[in-house]
Amino acid sequence: xxxEGLEVxxxxxxxxxxxLVHHLSLIxxxxxxxxxxxxxxxxxxxxxxxVGLLHELPCEIKEKFSDSxxxxxxxxxxxxxxxxxQLSLDVNVDMVPPxxxxxxxxxxxxxxxxxxxxxxxxxxxxxxxHFLKRTDAEQYIARGLMEELIS
Amino acid sequence: MANYYNIDDILAEEEFVPVVFHKAANGVIIDxxxxxxxxxxxxKVELPLWLAQDLYLRQAISISVPACFNQRTRLExxxxxxxxxxxxxxxxFYEFGCKIAPxxxxxxxxxxLLSAFKIRYKEILTKAYTAAYTTASKFLTLxxxxxxxxYEAAQVxxxxxxxxxMGGPRLQRASVLGRKRRSFE
Numbered sequence: 456x457x458x459e460g461l462e463v464x465x466x467x468x469x470x471x472x473x474x475l476v477h478h479l480s481l482i483x484x485x486x487x488x489x490x491x492x493x494x495x496x497x498x499x500x501x502x503x504x505x506v507g508l509l510h511e512l513p514c515e516i517k518e519k520f521s522d523s524x525x526x527x528x529x530x531x532x533x534x535x536x537x538x539x540x541q542l543s544l545d546v547n548v549d550m551v552p553p554x555x556x557x558x559x560x561x562x563x564x565x566x567x568x569x570x571x572x573x574x575x576x577x578x579x580x581x582x583x584x585h586f587l588k589r590t591d592a593e594q595y596i597a598r599g600l601m602e603e604l605i606s
Numbered sequence: 607m608a609n610y611y612n613i614d615d616i617l618a619e620e621e622f623v624p625v626v627f628h629k630a631a632n633g634v635i636i637d638x639x640x641x642x643x644x645x646x647x648x649x650k651v652e653l654p655l656w657l658a659q660d661l662y663l664r665q666a667i668s669i670s671v672p673a674c675f676n677q678r679t680r681l682e683x684x685x686x687x688x689x690x691x692x693x694x695x696x697x698x699f700y701e702f703g704c705k706i707a708p709x710x711x712x713x714x715x716x717x718x719l720l721s722a723f724k725i726r727y728k729e730i731l732t733k734a735y736t737a738a739y740t741t742a743s744k745f746l747t748l749x750x751x752x753x754x755x756x757y758e759a760a761q762v763x764x765x766x767x768x769x770x771x772m773g774g775p776r777l778q779r780a781s782v783l784g785r786k787r788r789s790f791e
Contacts, residue, residue, distance in 0.1 A: 472631035479660050493611040
């Protein structure tokens with residue numbers, strides 16, 4: 456064993472260090488790539504949380520997703536939805552209890568008619584104003600499709 | 607493990623340090639001007655920190671103090687730390703110094719970093735709360751990445767406070783959607 460130890464020492468020649476530098480560069484590249492994918496996944500999680508689960512993302516964002524990232528977004532939204540339905544509690548709404556459960560909104564984009572909300576069905580034509588429940592309006596405001604009117 | 611995925615940490619380790627090789631290395635092009643693709647013993651090259659750290663652990667090199675901590679910087683910091691342009695030396699000045707200190711064996715780096723940071727921190731906070739946009743932009747170019755994070759955090763908390771005072775709209779368009787992204791043409 457002693458002899459083997461000595462042989463390893465003398466075998467550490469120039470090639471060994473060259474291979475070492477190469478190996479360290481590979482590890483470094485791996486780390487950079489992993490960090491890139493990890494940070495993208497974090498942004499996707501943020502999107503799923505803020506923009507609304509399983510709703511359509513704007514196409515400029517969607518076309519930049521790779522296939523596995525789209526799948527990740529869908530799976531993450533599904534798990535969140537399942538969690539919320541098991542708790543029967545929507546954790547995505549505003550945490551501060553509002554003074555008024557209803558809110559006045561103006562529709563910014565054409566969403567089509569006959570959209571069913573929690574207490575009525577409404578026709579969201581562009582520039583129309585509605586008096587909605589706060590929880591319903593929140594998802595549309597977060598996606599930029601409506602704005603709140605502060606009188 | 608929290609630093610493995612952290613982009614700031616990765617970028618901080620990209621900074622160059624001057625090293626002296628003790629052992630030769632074959633088959634690698636580290637010095638772009640050398641004819642053969644190998645490094646001989648005793649060669650002086652500039653390596654990025656991530657490479658230098660591991661080679662130092664295997665006792666193949668010895669690291670000397672990097673250029674951003676030289677005498678000129680120290681004198682400038684002693685004169686007036688608040689006006690020194692640390693960003694041009696290295697945008698990750700503090701992280702870089704923290705990583706370098708055990709490798710180089712220079713005890714004065716810690717004291718230097720601490721005193722510089724103390725004075726600059728005071729400046730950052732006062733400027734964040736009081737300066738108008740035009741005067742502040744010249745100051746912002748002097749800050750390292752870590753300091754500009756602090757500055758932005760101060761500004762964000764200030765604007766959140768103002769919004770709370772005035773009672774602005776609580777529900778807003780998600781900030782993630784706010785940036786205009788270029789679509790593929």
